[in-house]
């Protein structure tokens with residue numbers, strides 16, 4: 001994509017990643033979902049009141065963590081079940097779904113997670129409801145998942161398969177427990193107490209940061225104020 005520039009580092013060279021052309025920034029290593037993520041946070045989080053409260057960022061990517069750390073306030077919290085995977089960030093150790101219960105209702109003003117939901121065992125509708133419960137009134141969840149894949153219903157249960165090879169075959173990655181389908185957005189829209197907000201990202205914005213048309217869709221769900 002001629003003229004594309006990384007909105008994270010300003011780099012202008014991109015390289016293939018897992019067969020996807022011009023996916024990875026050669027300078028900072030960001031992938032399409034990181035660049036779109038930053039564009040979405042810039043539009044829907046950083047200048048809002050939600051940015052001033054407790055912001056929970058799960059699996060805090062190396063490309064996004066420094067930007068969010070500098071843009072957010074003392075309430076910025078990073079977490080993962082395996083903090084060692086994220087040496088660049090001061091992750092607290094949280095296992096979902098078990099640790100949903102340690103937080104009271106409305107504890108966070110924003111929750112950010114990219115390609116995390118497919119790693120949580122159980123039923124994703126339960127997880128979405130649990131995240132929604134953790135959001136304060138007016139709070140925002142901004143997130144992404146692989147796909148969702150058109151023409152299929154979500155398939156779950158990868159945690160019950162015996163081997164990584166079976167998960168790779170059925171769920172496309174050794175540690176993925178589900179594949180999201182057409183019901184995903186319906187389930188998100190049906191969550192009580194809030195609404196889906198358009199992300200405002202179009203294909204011109206995508207092209208500007210070397211992201212192919214329609215790729216790296218983000219989802220924003222805002223709790224009623």
Ligand SMILES: [Zn+2]
Pocket residue numbers: 006007008009010011025026027028029030
């Ligand atoms: Zn970059």
